Amino acid sequence: MKEIAKVSNVSKVYKTGDTTISALNPSSVSFYAGELVLIIGPSGSGKTTLLSILGCVTYPTAGEVYINGTEVSSLPESQLGKIRLENIGFVFQGYNLIAPLNALQNVMLPLELMNVPAKEAKEKAIQALKKVTMEDRMKNLPRALSGGQQQRVAIARALVSNPSLILCDEPTAALDPSSVAIVMGELKSLVSADKCVVIVTHDMRLRPYADRIVYVDNGNVLTEEPKSEYAH
């Protein structure tokens, strides 16, 4: 299987005055094409820190991060932005659709940032919205959509630029059970021979959708389920 992303001995330490907090202890983990990986752990365990490092929005204190074979942790922010744009799609807990833009414009946004011609960007955005069955709401502003609908538009935005890595931060946390099934069905359908979907969650309902589960506990990344009450 093709390795899409890898973190190698990465750690993250936050310093506030004299206080040092180790959010992530030295950890290594790889993510491959064709799999949907759940990163599971309790609140404050370090799973979002791991996702931030993997998503190239946070620099690790130590260690290396590879995206499609390129070591990115030493790149400046200006180049990391381009790495994110071309390789990573994001789905956030709070949907994070741009409020003044309608669904179609939100989905077109990554393509606009990549300087794709407007006509081509519109066609691709409509295709992405069709994939999540949101094409009939493409003219609606985010505030006119339900939480589930907003998350489906966010998924369309994440996939429209055809990234190889899709990172989801608690994508179902704010959704009702029927929307959870729809959103997870769509995320599962994105997994392909050249795509990997990584989902950070503490929602145990998502386990059946996972091809692999990575556990994060107390800043440690584990491949085995820890013996804690939270794991169940």
Added chain:
Amino acid sequence: MSIFKTALRFIKYDKAKSIGVTSGILISTFLIGQQLGILDYLMGLMAAPIDNAKAQIWVADSRTRDVNQLAVIDIKKLREVRSISGVKEAFPLVVSVASATVDKGRTSSITLIGIESPHFNGGPPSDKIISGKIENLQMDGAICADFFDEKVFEVPIEVGTQMEINGKKAIVAVQTKGVRGFGFGFMYTTIERARYYSNLSANDLNAILVNVNEGADIDEVVNRINATVYGVKAYKTEDLRSSTISTVIGTTGIASSTGTLIIFALIAGFFIIGLTMYSSALDRIKDYGTLKAIGASNNYIRKLILIQAVLFAVIGYILAFVLLQGFKAGVAGTGLLVNYRLDVLIGIFVVIVTISVIAATFALRRIKGVEPASVFRG
């Protein structure tokens, strides 16, 4: 979807804040435009005797700096000026302050200008004569009064209206519209009658208007007059104009009051625009963080905010321009003939765009500090 359209959608979405920013720009632009329009009008009034006369050279008492403060010179100076090489023609002008009283109306001070007949050089511009002919001034007791004088005298002033000037009978034989002075309204008559109304002797005059021969150098003729005729000073028209304006502005406080208001309009506009855009950026901080997270460069976000600032400036400026035109039309009926010069309008636009862009730096600085990772913090 271009970044321009995205910026426009940000503006349209946050209507309350957008109205706030636009209002700040509108108020600043309107106040600056209004003040400069009025100042330009006043400057025109200050130099009105010069602009109306259309002579190439003005000769006045050697201490003269302001055309509105002309001392008396002797008529011999006129003959001396006429004898200077390069002088094609020279005409006398009498300018004095007089008191006019209209029957059943008020008494008011006027600037009485005496011009030489039958050519009437130095008289009111022909395009501003709305009733009667300039030759009518040759009639007994004839004067030329302005349409807007009725605001001062509180009775209609028209051809045939009788009045007294310094207690002597006069009758309006010519009427102008918009020929006004900085202090008092202008009334024209023949030079002899002006001396009669003002109790001046037949040898008194206040200025000499000179036109030079074709091909003659005006500067050289000015220098020749200054070197030859004692006790007077010759000015090129534009030099006396700027001397008059700078003298009046320097002695009346008009510049400081106008300048203070403009500076406060700029400061108020700057902070209204800056703080409202900053507040708007705070409202949209999650959106800007999301843009950064999905890969928008700082340059893209900087452009997005600056385009919004320029759009606000353009919209506010257009609205203020419409308002300024309304103000101009509204006050025209009172005789306040405000005009906005193109270079002034362009200058205001440049200033407004500049302060909008600078004010946007408040928002830019805040958004620059937003980390892309902030999107994972709920």
